[in-house]
Amino acid sequence: MSDTRADTVSVVERTRPVAAGGPVVGLHFLGGTAAFVLGEEAVILTTPKGEPRRVTVHAGAILASATDGEILVTGGDDGKLVATDVSGAFEIRATDPKHRWIDHVALGPDGAVAWSAGKTAFVQGKERREFEAPSTVGGLAFLPKGFRLAIAHYNGATLWFPNAAGATPERLEWKGSHLGAIVSPDGRFLVTTMQEPMLHGWRLVDRQHMRMSGYAARVASLGWAAGGDWLATSGATQLILWPFGSKDGPMGKQPRLLAPSEHRIEVVACHPKQAIVAAGYGDGMVLLVRIEDGAEILAKRPGDAPVTALAWRADGLFLAWATDNGEAGVVDLT
Amino acid sequence: MASEAQEKAPEKVQDKVPVTVLTGYLGAGKTTLLNRILSEPHGKKYAVIVNEFGEIGIDNDLVVGADEEVFEMNNGCICCTVRGDLVRILDGLMRRKGKFDAIIVETTGLADPAPVAQTFFIDENVGRRTKLDAVVTVADAKWLTERLKDAPEAKNQIAFADVILINKTDLVSSKELDEVEARIRGINPYAKVHKTQRSQVPLDAVLGRNAFDLDRILDLEPDFLETGDHDHDHEHGHEHGHGQHHDHGHEHGHKHAHSHGGLKHYHDEDMQSIALKTDKPLDPDKFFPWVQDLVQKEGPSILRCKGILSFKNDDERFVFQGVHMILDGDHQRPWNKDEKRESRIVFIGRNLPGKKITEGFESCVA
Numbered sequence: 211m212s213d214t215r216a217d218t219v220s221v222v223e224r225t226r227p228v229a230a231g232g233p234v235v236g237l238h239f240l241g242g243t244a245a246f247v248l249g250e251e252a253v254i255l256t257t258p259k260g261e262p263r264r265v266t267v268h269a270g271a272i273l274a275s276a277t278d279g280e281i282l283v284t285g286g287d288d289g290k291l292v293a294t295d296v297s298g299a300f301e302i303r304a305t306d307p308k309h310r311w312i313d314h315v316a317l318g319p320d321g322a323v324a325w326s327a328g329k330t331a332f333v334q335g336k337e338r339r340e341f342e343a344p345s346t347v348g349g350l351a352f353l354p355k356g357f358r359l360a361i362a363h364y365n366g367a368t369l370w371f372p373n374a375a376g377a378t379p380e381r382l383e384w385k386g387s388h389l390g391a392i393v394s395p396d397g398r399f400l401v402t403t404m405q406e407p408m409l410h411g412w413r414l415v416d417r418q419h420m421r422m423s424g425y426a427a428r429v430a431s432l433g434w435a436a437g438g439d440w441l442a443t444s445g446a447t448q449l450i451l452w453p454f455g456s457k458d459g460p461m462g463k464q465p466r467l468l469a470p471s472e473h474r475i476e477v478v479a480c481h482p483k484q485a486i487v488a489a490g491y492g493d494g495m496v497l498l499v500r501i502e503d504g505a506e507i508l509a510k511r512p513g514d515a516p517v518t519a520l521a522w523r524a525d526g527l528f529l530a531w532a533t534d535n536g537e538a539g540v541v542d543l544t
Numbered sequence: 545m546a547s548e549a550q551e552k553a554p555e556k557v558q559d560k561v562p563v564t565v566l567t568g569y570l571g572a573g574k575t576t577l578l579n580r581i582l583s584e585p586h587g588k589k590y591a592v593i594v595n596e597f598g599e600i601g602i603d604n605d606l607v608v609g610a611d612e613e614v615f616e617m618n619n620g621c622i623c624c625t626v627r628g629d630l631v632r633i634l635d636g637l638m639r640r641k642g643k644f645d646a647i648i649v650e651t652t653g654l655a656d657p658a659p660v661a662q663t664f665f666i667d668e669n670v671g672r673r674t675k676l677d678a679v680v681t682v683a684d685a686k687w688l689t690e691r692l693k694d695a696p697e698a699k700n701q702i703a704f705a706d707v708i709l710i711n712k713t714d715l716v717s718s719k720e721l722d723e724v725e726a727r728i729r730g731i732n733p734y735a736k737v738h739k740t741q742r743s744q745v746p747l748d749a750v751l752g753r754n755a756f757d758l759d760r761i762l763d764l765e766p767d768f769l770e771t772g773d774h775d776h777d778h779e780h781g782h783e784h785g786h787g788q789h790h791d792h793g794h795e796h797g798h799k800h801a802h803s804h805g806g807l808k809h810y811h812d813e814d815m816q817s818i819a820l821k822t823d824k825p826l827d828p829d830k831f832f833p834w835v836q837d838l839v840q841k842e843g844p845s846i847l848r849c850k851g852i853l854s855f856k857n858d859d860e861r862f863v864f865q866g867v868h869m870i871l872d873g874d875h876q877r878p879w880n881k882d883e884k885r886e887s888r889i890v891f892i893g894r895n896l897p898g899k900k901i902t903e904g905f906e907s908c909v910a
Contacts, residue, residue: 235639249639271639287608287636310609311636328611345613346629364615364628386618387628405626405667406618427668 215497220508225539228262230254234532236275237519238282240296244521244530245282246538247275253282255298258528258540267292267300274325278317279524283325285312291325303334316359318352324359326350331361331370339372341379349390354397362388362402367412369400382412384419389428395438399459403429407445409452413459420461422452431477436485440466440501444475449489449499468504469497473512479520479529488529490517496531509541560675561638563647564751565660567701568682569691570653573711577682577743577750578602578650584747588645591637593630595652606644608633612652614659617666623844623868624666625659631667638673646751647674654697657681657704658847658868664756665870678753681705681735682743685716688724692731692812702728703815703847703892705735706755714741730810732892733766733817734850758874761863764819764850764888814894820905821888825856827910834904835864835871843869845896851889854879856910 228246231254236247246254250271256262268286275284282294289306303323306312310327317323322335326347332340335357345364352359353369361368364387369380387405394401399420401411407428411420422443429445439455448467452460469475473492480487485501494513497506510517515535522529532538568574582590582604591606610629617624630649637647649660657679664676681701684691688710691698702708708728713721721739728737736753738745754760831853839846846868853862864873879885889905 233639271636273636273639287640311633313632313636345615346611346632364613385616387615387626387631404618405615405628405631408618 215495215506215508218497218506218508221498221541221543222508222511224542225510226258226542228254228256228530228532228538228540230532230536230538231264232536233534234519234536234538235272236284237521237530237532238275238277239521239523239528239530240277240280240282242523243296244523244528244540245277245294246519246530246532247272247282247284253284253294254538255294255296256540258542263298265294265298265300267294273311273313274315276315276317278321281317281321283315283317283323285315285325287311289327291315291323293323304332304338314347314350316350316352318359319357322352322357324350324352326361329363331359333359333372335372341368341370341372343368348388349392349402351391351393351400353393354395360391360393360400362391364388367391367400367402369414382417384410384412386410390430390432392432392434392441394441394454395434398457399454401432401441403432409441409443411459418461420459422460422465424465425450427474431475433478433480433487435480435487435501440485442478442480442487442489444478444489447471447474449475449478449487451487451501466501468501469499469506471495476516477518477520479522481526482522482524483526486526488520488522488531490520490531492516494533494537496520496529498529510539513537560673561641561644561647562677562752562754563634563649563664563674564677564753565657565679566648566650566682567655567657567679567705568653568709569684569688569695569698569701571687572653572682572684573709573740573743574650574653574682575602577680577709577711577745578648580743580745581648581747581751586747589643591640591644591647593633593637593647593649595650595655606637606640608637610649612655614656621840621843621869623658624870625662626666627659627663630660630663631670634670634674641673646677656697656700658700661704661756661867662870665867665872676756677751678706678755679704680707680709680750682709682711683724683728685710685712685721685724685739689727692727699731699812699815700847702731702735703894705732706753707750708732708735708737709743709745709750710737710739711743712741713739726810727812729766730812731815731817734764734890734892736767756865758863758865758872758876761850761852761865761876764852764890766819815892816896816898817890817892818896818898818901819888819890820902821886822906822909823884823886824909825854825858825885826887826908828855828858828862830910831855831908834908838901838904839866839869839871842893842897842901846891846893848893849889849891851887852876853887853889854885 233249235249238245252266269288271287289309291304294300306327314326324333343363349362366383388402390403407425408423425445427445431444435442441452443450448470451466477490496510515533519532527544529541613629849866860875863876
């Protein structure tokens with residue numbers, strides 16, 4: 211097995227390079243436009259064929275980003291929450307009164323935005339609500355139904371109905387530092403990434419715990435593939451896929467392991483329509499991996515820096531990638 | 545899942561941003577030292593992480609408030625604690641890499657330095673991009689002796705330190721100063737001690753120390769300074785690093801000659817150091833299981849440890865250091881021809897089982 215994947219089918223030549231101009235920390239598609247979020251100050255917007263435009267949205271580091279496909283929200287160490295649209299127009303949606311860092315952002319139904327600064331989680335729907343977590347917020351995720359937010363923190367997570375004044379938020383306990391949160395598309399499972407190289411999950415109906423461990427590194431990137439049948443994760447030298455297709459989730463089951471390499475997977479992005487995962491490796495390689503049979507297509511050759519961000523256009527016909535040293539590209543799969 | 549044999553590329557140490565941790569009991573002079581570091585004309589930029597509820601009045605572009613949130617790792621060891629807020633803040637700061645030369649973390653007076661230090665060893669992202677430079681503790685010459693009696697945090701900060709400033713020396717008599725110094729030495733004979741007024745100290749005495757760098761473990765002699773001599777101790781040749789080869793021999797003569805200028809000896813009731821040595825080569829197959837078992841069992845009591853080891857059939861010095869149960873070690877360099885091949889280890893901790901440690905170490909002889 212060679213890490214250059216010399217014999218692997220390649221779509222590398224269908225790549226259009228994008229000059230990002232700095233390390234990329236987030237990547238999203240707003241409709242047909244790819245938005246490369248830089249570690250500092252700016253977002254680069256480009257259509258697959260158009261000229262990239264740089265929009266300066268923050269006065270310092272950009273710490274978090276999210277999209278609903280229409281707008282991009284970013285949180286910065288300038289204490290600002292900024293929403294940017296596909297035209298590059300942006301507005302400041304919130305400024306932290308104490309100038310705290312905006313550490314996490316999430317987008318929910320009907321344009322609702324959630325963000326956190328330190329221990330405080332905020333939601334802006336029709337009105338702004340805030341929730342004081344027991345410790346610094348590690349991650350935010352909206353549930354697919356109802357206006358409900360999952361908040362990861364130390365020793366567990368909290369499920370909060372921002373509009374249910376007086377209702378006690380539901381606390382899910384598990385010892386340790388929970389750093390990221392993701393809810394399954396059917397709303398049945400909440401999964402958190404932990405400081406330790408493992409995931410923790412809860413089946414929400416009965417709070418059944420799920421521990422998913424065996425990683426070499428902290429899991430920094432994860433996503434639902436094939437409509438929620440699989441949870442694809444970074445953090446190992448193989449693509450780790452946990453089966454969530456049955457009502458028990460991955461309990462008592464082994465994960466599927468695909469696309470082994472000498473290098474760790476740093477970021478994953480699941481194809482929006484098919485059971486295919488794009489995996490970005492520590493050596494800069496990007497592979498498209500078919501879950502069914504593990505078939506691989508090379509989308510980017512290894513390079514000088516780790517892959518830091520990947521995103522699919524909503525129709526699955528374009529894949530954008532970016533690295534830690536500002537290399538970036540859009541691969542045309544039409 | 546398959547076991548992952550991770551072959552990490554060797555990290556270039558010089559690419560990592562150094563992080564200095566400033567500790568000290570309330571009112572000892574931490575903020576004065578911090579402002580001194582920031583205001584001197586060194587041409588360097590620092591990012592400063594302060595406690596949100598700490599003292600104010602820091603004049604710097606990059607100041608970040610921290611929450612000092614400590615949590616236990618899920619690895620079965622209660623002493624394996626990490627500062628979660630530091631993981632988050634360092635990750636955010638490193639997005640602005642190039643905007644500053646070094647990072648200074650100021651802790652509250654009640655903070656335990658161990659979780660701060662352990663964060664650098666446990667979190668891979670943090671360890672990949674930053675390195676712990678040293679723990680610097682500012683002690684109040686007038687009040688430290690009292691605090692050592694009633695505040696376990698103050699004792700932890702002294703025991704953990706690589707550099708200690710005995711500050712506000714103008715407020716005590718020379719007899720009181722000797723007393724407080726002897727108390728410090730009774731707990732931690734290995735830290736570099738500086739006597740200061742208004743935290744006035746050469747910056748290279750507190751920054752760029754490389755105290756956690758395995759390459760800089762040169763000797764494990766106690767650091768005694770002559771009473772009344774303020775600047776003496778930062779002039780030792782080896783302290784400025786480089787040229788490991790001639791340093792060692794030179795250093796030995798140097799330190800012994802100075803001895804300790806008539807300091808009283810104190811033994812702290814619960815915090816001590818244990819230093820052991822042998823000129824017989826050690827058996828690595830005995831030593832590693834022993835030391836790992838020791839830190840597993842006694843990790844909560846052991847604050848710091850360091851060692852220089854001579855193994856049988858091995859022409860290289862092996863060095864290690866640890867914080868509670870976390871150990872870090874590597875071959876350092878070949879033994880020099882004129883260098884005495886002996887193994888030395890040092891533990892600083894609370895109520896250490898001295899007999900058990902001594903016997904265990906002796907049983908590791910090849």
